[in-house]
Amino acid sequence: MADADVFRHVPLPTAEIQRMEAYLGPLADSVRALVDATIRTSLDAGGVERARAEIDAITARLRESQEPGPAGVRYNSEGYSWQWGNAAVGLRNAVAPPLTVWTDEDGRLRGRADLGNAYEAPPGMAHGGVLALLLDHLMGVTASTGNVKRPSFTGTLTLRYMRATMLGPVQLEGWIDHRQGRKTIVRARVGDAEGPTAEAEGVFITPRWAVEPPVTPF
Amino acid sequence: MADADVFRHVPLPTAEIQRMEAYLGPLADSVRALVDATIRTSLDAGGVERARAEIDAITARLRESQEPGPAGVRYNSEGYSWQWGNAAVGLRNAVAPPLTVWTDEDGRLRGRADLGNAYEAPPGMAHGGVLALLLDHLMGVTASTGNVKRPSFTGTLTLRYMRATMLGPVQLEGWIDHRQGRKTIVRARVGDAEGPTAEAEGVFITPRWAVEPPVTPF
Numbered sequence: 289m290a291d292a293d294v295f296r297h298v299p300l301p302t303a304e305i306q307r308m309e310a311y312l313g314p315l316a317d318s319v320r321a322l323v324d325a326t327i328r329t330s331l332d333a334g335g336v337e338r339a340r341a342e343i344d345a346i347t348a349r350l351r352e353s354q355e356p357g358p359a360g361v362r363y364n365s366e367g368y369s370w371q372w373g374n375a376a377v378g379l380r381n382a383v384a385p386p387l388t389v390w391t392d393e394d395g396r397l398r399g400r401a402d403l404g405n406a407y408e409a410p411p412g413m414a415h416g417g418v419l420a421l422l423l424d425h426l427m428g429v430t431a432s433t434g435n436v437k438r439p440s441f442t443g444t445l446t447l448r449y450m451r452a453t454m455l456g457p458v459q460l461e462g463w464i465d466h467r468q469g470r471k472t473i474v475r476a477r478v479g480d481a482e483g484p485t486a487e488a489e490g491v492f493i494t495p496r497w498a499v500e501p502p503v504t505p506f
Numbered sequence: 507m508a509d510a511d512v513f514r515h516v517p518l519p520t521a522e523i524q525r526m527e528a529y530l531g532p533l534a535d536s537v538r539a540l541v542d543a544t545i546r547t548s549l550d551a552g553g554v555e556r557a558r559a560e561i562d563a564i565t566a567r568l569r570e571s572q573e574p575g576p577a578g579v580r581y582n583s584e585g586y587s588w589q590w591g592n593a594a595v596g597l598r599n600a601v602a603p604p605l606t607v608w609t610d611e612d613g614r615l616r617g618r619a620d621l622g623n624a625y626e627a628p629p630g631m632a633h634g635g636v637l638a639l640l641l642d643h644l645m646g647v648t649a650s651t652g653n654v655k656r657p658s659f660t661g662t663l664t665l666r667y668m669r670a671t672m673l674g675p676v677q678l679e680g681w682i683d684h685r686q687g688r689k690t691i692v693r694a695r696v697g698d699a700e701g702p703t704a705e706a707e708g709v710f711i712t713p714r715w716a717v718e719p720p721v722t723p724f
Binding site: 293294295308311312314315316318319321322323325326327328329330331333335336337339340342343344346347349350351352353354355357358359360361371372373374375376378380381382383405406407408409410411412415416417418420421422423424425428441442443444445446447448449452455 | 511512513526529530532533534536537539540541543544545546547548549551553554555557558560561562564565567568569570571572573575576577578579589590591592593594596598599600601623624625626627628629630633634635636638639640641642643646659660661662663664665666667670673
């Protein structure tokens, strides 16, 4: 896939993008509720079949006009960028809880998400792998903080689970431990209503091309 | 939440459960397609609003009769058990890709999943955290292999990402490195069409109550 497909300039003002977000976000929220109802419904075969036929008809209509591939990253000429399909934070992605991330007054990255029934693994508890997804995402953002022109990729990620995490609201925080050349060592933790449940350390790597000017070999 | 709610016996024969799976699985598949269309549609505000109203109506109908909480684990008297809401493998969970897991002839656990547009993070690539979710799940199953009566929980999980993973089909394999008391050390890797992309080591812990008989203190 060419970079141009997934990293694309959109010639629209930020106000117009935000107007679209105002109706596209609620669509994903409605699909999130449908995902939950799909897990929990006790309707019989006939009721489920009817729901499925109606869902297929809606999907077909949404597909009458659609982007050819993944949502990728989009940006406009005002410095606004968005990644609506992101698996952790995507506004339009019903797979994403979604995670919300912001920088707190103390400079730490904070995040929160509401983990509903779709994020279960030990019965009644949050899937440890879902927590890994949220931590990985928050830590990647943390690694790029204050240095948005140095993209970074997860090199290694070590997670330590202290106890099971209840389904429901979770909070995250992440901070840079130290930098070492092109490596940024990030630490983070996640917790539920009763306190911390898992902590993580990650090594994020900025690719060579992002920090060195191209060298002409003569 | 009481264990009874999430770990429940269901007085139905396996054949009846499988008859339900035959119509409940396709419902989740249809919701997965809707999730994809929700990310990609270019319909205008009116078209999106109409889709949303219809989705809300379907959700309301599915909810007319539904389980009160998460899907948990269910089992019957024939030794069949199921976890339809699991975030990685759940038959009824449209958040799950789903991951399919089986034991190969060589005794290793294998898994596969098709990561569509909903699992994106680096533009056009699979989210590293989604790979962590799949690896964590496969490794947990690996740790319990041949010992289903010894449940195990993820203690630590270390992931090493070697390169970005393309969206599309991914393959996983996991095996037990060694056991040490109540700890099981599991290794695993995941790859896309071009080969391995990440590897993992996990320490899975069997709780004390699962290996020791209750002690009467007198």
